[in-house]
Amino acid sequence: MSTFQELGxxxxxxxxxxxxxxxxxxxxxxxxIPILLESETDLVALAQTGTGKTAAFGFPMLEKIDVDSRTxxxxxxxxxxxxxxxITNEMKQYGKYCKGLNVVAIYGGSSITDQAREVKRGAQIxxxxxxxxxxxxxxxxxxxxxxxxxxLDEADEMLNMGFKEDITDILSHTPDDKNTWLFSATMPRxxxxxxxxxxxxxxxxxxxxxxxxxxxxxxxxxxxxxxDRYQALKRLSDANPDIFSVVFCRTKRDTQKVAExxxxxxxxxxxxxxxxxxxxxxxxxxxxxxxxxxxxVATDVAARGIDxxxxxxxxxxxxxxxxxxxxxxxxxxxxxGKTGISMVIxxxxxxxxxxxxxxxxxxxxxxxxxxxxxDICEVQLMSLANKIHNTEVNHEIDKHLxxxxxxxxxxxxxxxxxxxxxxxxxxxxxxxxKSKNLNVAEGSFDRDGGxxxxxxxGGSKNSTxxxxxxxxxxxxxxxxxxxxxxEQLNLGRDDVFKVETKDSFSFFNTxxxxxxxxxxxxxxxxxxxxxxxxxxxxxxxxxxxxxxRSGGKRDGKSGGRRSxxxxxxxxxxxxxxxxxNSSSSRRSENKSSDFGSSxxxxxxx
Ligand code: AMP
Numbered sequence: 001m002s003t004f005q006e007l008g009x010x011x012x013x014x015x016x017x018x019x020x021x022x023x024x025x026x027x028x029x030x031x032x033i034p035i036l037l038e039s040e041t042d043l044v045a046l047a048q049t050g051t052g053k054t055a056a057f058g059f060p061m062l063e064k065i066d067v068d069s070r071t072x073x074x075x076x077x078x079x080x081x082x083x084x085x086x087i088t089n090e091m092k093q094y095g096k097y098c099k100g101l102n103v104v105a106i107y108g109g110s111s112i113t114d115q116a117r118e119v120k121r122g123a124q125i126x127x128x129x130x131x132x133x134x135x136x137x138x139x140x141x142x143x144x145x146x147x148x149x150x151x152l153d154e155a156d157e158m159l160n161m162g163f164k165e166d167i168t169d170i171l172s173h174t175p176d177d178k179n180t181w182l183f184s185a186t187m188p189r190x191x192x193x194x195x196x197x198x199x200x201x202x203x204x205x206x207x208x209x210x211x212x213x214x215x216x217x218x219x220x221x222x223x224x225x226x227x228d229r230y231q232a233l234k235r236l237s238d239a240n241p242d243i244f245s246v247v248f249c250r251t252k253r254d255t256q257k258v259a260e261x262x263x264x265x266x267x268x269x270x271x272x273x274x275x276x277x278x279x280x281x282x283x284x285x286x287x288x289x290x291x292x293x294x295x296x297v298a299t300d301v302a303a304r305g306i307d308x309x310x311x312x313x314x315x316x317x318x319x320x321x322x323x324x325x326x327x328x329x330x331x332x333x334x335x336x337g338k339t340g341i342s343m344v345i346x347x348x349x350x351x352x353x354x355x356x357x358x359x360x361x362x363x364x365x366x367x368x369x370x371x372x373x374x375d376i377c378e379v380q381l382m383s384l385a386n387k388i389h390n391t392e393v394n395h396e397i398d399k400h401l402x403x404x405x406x407x408x409x410x411x412x413x414x415x416x417x418x419x420x421x422x423x424x425x426x427x428x429x430x431x432x433x434k435s436k437n438l439n440v441a442e443g444s445f446d447r448d449g450g451x452x453x454x455x456x457x458g459g460s461k462n463s464t465x466x467x468x469x470x471x472x473x474x475x476x477x478x479x480x481x482x483x484x485x486x487e488q489l490n491l492g493r494d495d496v497f498k499v500e501t502k503d504s505f506s507f508f509n510t511x512x513x514x515x516x517x518x519x520x521x522x523x524x525x526x527x528x529x530x531x532x533x534x535x536x537x538x539x540x541x542x543x544x545x546x547x548x549r550s551g552g553k554r555d556g557k558s559g560g561r562r563s564x565x566x567x568x569x570x571x572x573x574x575x576x577x578x579x580x581n582s583s584s585s586r587r588s589e590n591k592s593s594d595f596g597s598s599x600x601x602x603x604x605x
Contacts (some may be wrong), residue, residue: 012097036060042202067100070122079157081107109278116141129167140583154186216334226494228348241383245313259297270296373432
């Protein structure tokens with residue numbers, strides 16, 4: 001293992017390194033720095049976030065640029081504003097003794113004029129997100145025609161985010177003979193193509209194995225019914241009282257929903273996704289960094305580049321579409337030499353994805369059980385006991401001690417301890433007492449195409465079962481119908497379940513909270529020239545019989561039912577539906593939904 005001196009860095013940089021407290025180079029630094037210092041070369045480096053890669057390209061760039069010149073010589077492209085700001089910060093710290101150095105960050109969501117002004121003052125290094133950079137080039141607010149060094153940081157992420165064209169456009173404004181240094185955690189085909197297109201005989205270094213996730217992270221999966229996902233998330237959090245976690249969801253909608261529900265249930269959580277304003281995102285990130293928020297619920301895009309150390313758990317609330325993205329998610333924990341746990345909550349339909357992720361990360365997942373209520377109560381109790389044991393006494397209490405002692409005169413020590421702990425513990429106990437087992441056996445099978453285990457087939461108290469007047473005759477099997485409904489209603493993968501198709505009609509379920517949306521969408525709805533009618537089914541037993549309904553007219557003249565609906569006075573389902581429009585009924589539906597069932601608020605949260 002070499003030292004920073006041995007890597008050949010100059011004194012200004014070495015002083016900054018000492019200030020920063022870096023004692024020895026990380027693997028990527030040890031491999032990249034000598035190559036970049038000694039030769040004018042292109043480089044492809046496969047390295048995760050958290051491995052010290054910013055310094056791996058940052059030190060050589062700082063060493064090579066001419067700080068006496070005001071010309072922009074280095075350009076670093078990064079996928080997100082957060083990462084862009086982090087890199088800028090790091091570069092400023094690394095170059096704090098390089099007199100005359102000016103590093104400028106260019107990113108969206110902030111004043112373009114201010115950024116242009118900073119560039120004009122003479123920025124030797126620009127750190128930019130592709131969108132804003134392209135914008136500034138087209139407005140002639142930056143000149144990158146004399147760039148000597150360009151860095152594509154987190155190249156796989158940039159391509160995932162659809163920045164390929166922007167990058168191509170930006171690089172077309174830079175000289176051909178510049179050096180390009182590409183850093184990427186994974187090497188999908190698109191990144192290899194970019195490397196081939198823009199680089200000349202790049203040297204290649206790999207930290208760890210290609211596409212391998214960090215060694216400090218262990219991977220676990222929990223198999224549950226899709227509908228129990230949220231309950232599972234809560235249990236995993238409760239079973240780890242000191243958790244500091246990022247929970248990944250696939251959509252902005254789910255991200256917001258999960259975060260809101262966690263907050264309502266008394267957890268310290270926050271949402272991070274693209275529908276929030278930059279200001280809101282900044283606030284959430286600041287709270288998370290300061291650990292005022294224990295759980296950050298995020299989309300993949302918004303969470304990119306998050307550089308927060310000490311994240312104990314990454315929880316995959318849903319798996320990403322692309323297995324490669326899992327590497328990025330799990331890389332948020334196990335940083336800076338710490339260990340971390342990446343947990344995946346999967347339903348049966350997703351469990352096969354675990355295998356493809358294992359191939360990519362070259363590590364095995366451990367299948368674990370969602371802890372039961374008794375386990376969680378024990379963990380919480382012991383955590384509380386430890387906390388009390390480690391609490392420093394506040395002597396302000398001393399003056400009240402005699403009154404308190406008086407109150408407990410007849411209470412012995414054991415009794416006092418029990419009473420004291422019950423204050424917090426009873427809420428947990430009441431919540432988890434008699435709670436159900438959420439685990440699904442790997443081999444179990446149910447009738448929703450064998451996808452989910454063990455749920456009853458009709459509308460449970462948390463979900464609504466619907467009748468729809470299309471079926472096999474219309475070319476729908478359960479999968480096609482599920483896809484059709486998801487597409488029509490713009491719903492997520494697990495939002496429509498228990499789809500059962502008959503010849504001329506079918507049934508399906510959604511959570512209660514989607515009822516209004518479903519019924520509203522299929523009011524006067526035509527598909528391929530015929531009316532498609534959806535009604536709440538009273539069939540709770542799972543058979544193919546529709547209660548008191550005529551079925552499946554195929555000529556578009558199911559108008560009798562439709563006019564019933566409009567009149568609002570029809571059968572029970574219609575009455576229920578109109579009741580469902582009142583806000584109080586909506587509230588009570590939400591309350592009873594599985595997703596919304598809350599647990600006792602904890603004083604600490
Ligand atoms: P990065 O992979 O560039 O995001 O770096 C992750 C974190 O490691 C940052 O907070 C850096 O300041 C820190 N870091 C980088 N290099 C070293 C080093 N050689 N020793 C200790 N910490 C480092």
